[in-house]
Amino acid sequence: MKVGEITMSSMLQATYRVVHGPCNRSVLLALLAVLLLAMQPSYAAVDPGQLVYQQHCAECHEGNVPRAPHNILFRMSQPEDILTALNEGVMKEQAAKLSAAERVLVANYLAGSGGKSPADPSPLMCGADKPISTSAKSSIVSWGAGERNHRFIDADTAGLSRDNVSDLQLKWVFDFPGATRARSQPTLYGDVIYVGSQHGVVYAIDLETGCVHWTFKADAEVRxxxxxxxxxxxxxxxxxxxxxxxxxxxxxxxxxxxxxxxxxxxxxxxxxxxxxxxxxxxxxxxxxxxxxxxxxxxxxxxxxxxxxxxxxxxxxxxxxxxxxxxxxxxxxxxxxxxxxxxxxxxxxxxxxxxxxxxxxxxxxxxxxxxxxxxxxxxxxxxxxxxxxxxxxxxxxxxxxxxxxxxxxxxxxxxxxxxxxxxxxMDIGAPPVLISLKSGKDILVVGQKNGFVYGMDPEKKGEIIWSRKVGLGGYAGGIHWGLATDGETVYAPNADTDFIGRFDAERFPGVFALDAETGKQLWYTRAEEDCEDHEKPACDAGISAAATAVPGLVFAGGFDGQLRAYDSETGKVLWAYQTNRSFTSVAGREAHGGSIESDGPVAYQGHLLVNSGYLFGDRLPGNVLLNFALPDRDAKEAR
Ligand code: HEC
Known part of the structure; x- marks a missing residue:
């Protein structure tokens, strides 16, 4: 096939869209780009992958489909990952009409020069002198930190409190080589962290040093x-x-x-x-x-x-x-x-x-x-x-x-x-089952429309109270997870303005509600944290699940901000901007980004959190961060 022919058909396609499709700016820009390319005296400058992109992908990847990553963000990806998405992943249907060669072209085009494979993707392995212990004093064995999904970690297990949280410091950074997101929430047994990854590798990581005991390879992403x-x-x-x-x-x-x-x-x-x-x-x-x-x-x-x-x-x-x-x-x-x-x-x-x-x-x-x-x-x-x-x-x-x-x-x-x-308006977060002081049980449920509900498990979920804390939207409202200490419910709210569909005042941040009545106890607005006020880095919405320990609530935002709140007043006691570059324990350059989906984990004076989430307009990244109290505090906390 001659390149000139592709250009013509792309032009026709683009013209067709302008005439028949939604006439938006990106389509006009695409048309302009194709026209400019067509006017070039030499076709050698045209990247054939770009033409495949314009024809089959641009419709959704120019910022108009909220959940589709913007094409610019693919420059953080490896071409192999884009190919996987096309061959067996979420884009299988969208790529069904492409030949194998066209897939490779478009993958290389989208990854651009940023998509170089890391030189050596292997983790820092632990020595044989560091076996995994078969008995552990403490552990966090599930996403919800317990069967009722309270996401509450007791004082002994957490080792973090109002008094020491401001001493937290970055201890080490673990990188998922070549990944653009990290969203498998760490669980723990003794001194070992278990975590999955975008490339399907499950890691057993040493809590103290970040070295890896073993890896297991699953067939697909372990989220x-x-x-x-x-x-x-x-x-x-x-x-x-x-x-x-x-x-x-x-x-x-x-x-x-x-x-x-x-x-x-x-x-x-x-x-x-x-x-x-x-x-x-x-x-x-x-x-x-x-x-x-x-x-x-x-x-x-x-x-x-x-x-x-x-x-x-x-x-x-x-x-x-x-x-x-x-x-x-x-x-x-x-x-x-x-x-x-x-x-x-x-x-x-x-x-x-x-x-x-x-x-x-x-x-x-x-x-x-x-x-x-x-x-x-x-x-x-x-x-x-x-x-x-x-x-x-x-x-x-x-x-x-x-x-x-x-x-x-x-x-x-x-x-x-x-x-x-x-x-x-999904219910993305699990219902939370709470036994109230009164002896009654209540189910507390958060929804993407910004509502939190108290429901009666004795009466088939009959609604006892409901409270609208935010405007809601495609990323919530309440998206992935509430936390509770059994009396107060902590609801992270995103209220992100994705496409202007829900246009009214927004309330990004964390809400504290009384579990029995739904009464609002406090609200702390998540303030935008960036210099240039450009989306998406400026989006303060909190969509990721929150986590509670006695006296504290932890939550992280789209903009990469990780915060510890006083659970009685909502005052921010500690914060860290994870949207930055790091050097990992394996000696590689790595980057944080959005905190999304899974939440922070407090354990033995440490705070673990994934940062980076290429999805929609979120910020890519590939790190698991381990914050810890300085040694002296940590010993006292144990
Ligand atoms: C009809 C709209 C649409 C079209 C056309 C489309 N995409 Fe997508 N794409 C999406 C959405 C939405 C997502 C996010 C889906 C998800 O992650 O669940 C996505 C995700 C992706 C991802 C990330 C996958 C992952 O696992 O994170 C890649 C890579 C991608 N698209 C590439 C392409 C390429 C290349 C084309 C053209 C051949 C294309 N897309 C065509 C809507 C589209």
Whole structure:
């Protein structure tokens, strides 16, 4: 194929979009660029990868689709990662029409010169004189720091308090080589940190030095936290996690050897984002999907995925039960999209979060996301209660009705956009189960629309109180996780102005609410922290989960700011800007960025946090930071 021909077809394509598509600035710029290129006397200067990009990718990657990274951010990526996204990742459908050569061209073009592979990606390994201990005094074994997802770490385990938090200093930096995001929240057993990564490598890292005991390679990104089962009887220290291809793994915590692996075996688009919940010898794995993105292809019959939970035996990986958030099977609705492709429903209601255990009532609680196709289902944007033993859906309480949405709603050829067209108000954060002083139990739930609810677990989730703390939006409102000390609920709020769709006053920051009544106790606004006032670095929104210890709350923002708040007054007692460059323990240049999705972890006088999150307009980065008290304080804290 001659380059000139590609230029002509791209020109026609761009012209077509201006005439028929949404006439926005980026399309005009794209047209201008193509025209300028066409006018060049020599075609040698045209990067053929750029032409592929203009034709197949630019529509979404110029800042107009909120969740799609802006093309500029891809310069932080490795070409291999872009290829993975096209070949087997979230962009599979968008790249379906590209030849292998075109994929390589566009990957190299987008990564640009910044996408050089690191010289040596290997971590700093620990010596043989540093074995992993088989018994530990303390541990944090799950994402929610306990079965009820309180994200509360007791004083003995945390070793951090109001009195010493201002002494925290950066101790070491661990880098995920070549990664553009870090979002597997660290868990711990003794002196070992377990964490997953974008390239599917799971690491066992020494808390003191940052050296690595062993690594395990999963097939795809491990975004969930690693669930830890301490040794008991004959059973060794064992780890459990899921990847973005729907695989579930069990690995020996001492040496990283695979014990078993299995698969959700459900839908080709199924992914695991929420952390598997280990409880009573069983592993409860939440089911989410990337079909919301696949649906952007107007030729795709949208949609067939249903969220839910799959339960496995922790000992051998045998599936015990699987149940869906939507009981009815998706069927052809008889309706067609403008390309005459069937519309299939009901679909969606994915589970993004780690299930909450109600041992007394024998239930697992999860929150669900939106429906993908129309009509929206009654169990989307809902809190669901599944029976622990059988998987039966015992009750459902919907918080936002008629929410059907997928990525096609943002693009010119929005043929698969359901008639409801949003508002995409998932419950991304798990419900939190609290036993109040009065003896009553309450479920506290945060939603992307900026609401926090108190619900009655005795009455199928009947609403006891509700409080709107923010405006909400695509990244929340409350997005990934509340924290509570059992009396006060700490709600991080993002309130990010993504595309001006929700235009009113915003309240980014942290709210403290009384768990029993929902009364607001304090609010501390997250102030923008940057010199040039350019988005996205200036976005102060807090979307990542918060974490509480006695007297303190920790939360990190899109702009990379990590803060410790006084839990009684909301006063900021310590802060650190993680959006900067570092040298890692392996001696490499590394960078922090947005703190998003997973939250900080306080442990034995240390504070661990991931920084960097290439997604939408967020800031890429590839570090796990370890802050610690100076040695003397740390000894006293133990
Ligand atoms: C219809 C809109 C749309 C089109 C067309 C599109 N993308 Fe995307 N892309 C997205 C969205 C939305 C995401 C974020 C999805 C996610 O991370 O769940 C994304 C994510 C990505 C990512 C990051 C994947 C990851 O795992 O983080 C890469 C790389 C990418 N796109 C490349 C491309 C390339 C190259 C093309 C053209 C061949 C393309 N995209 C076409 C919407 C689109």
């Amino acid at each position: 969930s936290a690693i669930s830890v089962a301490p040794p008991s009887g004959d059973a060794p220290l064992t780890l459990y996690f899921g990847d973005l291809s729907g695989n579930v793994y069990s690995v020996n915590g001492l040496d990283g050897q695979l014990a078993w692996r299995t698969h959700l075996n459900d839908h080709p688009n199924a992914i695991i984002t929420g952390s598997p919940r280990l409880y009573d010898g069983r592993l409860f794995v939440p089911m989410s999907s990337r079909e919301w993105a696949t649906a952007a292809d107007p030729n795709y019959a949208c949609c067939t995925f249903r969220g839910g939970i799959t339960a496995f035996s922790a000992a051998d990986g045998k599936m015990l039960w699987k149940n869906f958030s939507i009981p009815e099977e998706p069927v052809d609705t008889g309706k067609r999209n403008p390309l005459d492709v069937p519309i299939v429903a009901p679909s969606g209601a994915p589970v993004w979060n780690s299930p909450t255990v109600d041992a007394e009532r024998g239930l697992l609680y999860v929150g669900t996301g939106e429906s993908y196709s129309s009509p929206a289902h009654r169990n989307s944007d809902a809190v669901l209660a599944f029976a622990i033993d059988t998987g039966e859906l015992v009750w459902s309480k919907q918080l936002t009705a008629n929410d059907a949405w997928n990525m096609s709603c943002f693009i010119g050829s929005s043929y698969n956009c359901p008639e409801e067209n949003g508002p995409d």
